[in-house]
Amino acid sequence: MPAEPTAARLERHLHGLRHGELRITRCCACGRAQFPPRSVCPGCHTAGPFVWETASGRATIWSFCVFHKAYLPPPAPQPPYTVAVVELVEGPHLVTNVVDADPTTLRVGEAVLPVFGPGGAAEVRFRPERGTR
Secondary structure (H helix, E strand, C coil): CCCCCHHHHHHHHHHHHHCCCCEEEEECCCCCEECCCCCCCCCCCCCCCEEEEECCCCEEEEEEEEECCCCCCCCCCCCCEEEEEEEECCCCEEEEEECCCCHHHCCCCCEEEEEECHHHCCCEEEEECCCCC
8 A cells, every 4th residue: 555645644734733733643563653744654664554643732842042033024933033843742853933932941841832823824833831730
């Protein structure tokens, strides 16, 4: 059975974002969660099958940097803005923005939660979990 085309794999993820869900795939052979979805598991190198699941959205900041230059006009983020790699509790890493936070107070290992795009936009950013309980 041929692998699902890349566009179809990404559409499942984008559909989830439009509905406030962060969707990832999991290898049926070894159980490794992954994003972006791939045709071959990076853990066991099996060519599928994979199952889709909705991730919890809980993550920690794995790495980040603060940009002080605008590379694109609004509505793209304007300086200063934070670009981060976050690690989902399920395992995959995502490149994203951290919003609703003073960049000088962010720390590697800090817990973050997803913020989905307004009006059903297919996007996700993250914000610090602190003070949200």
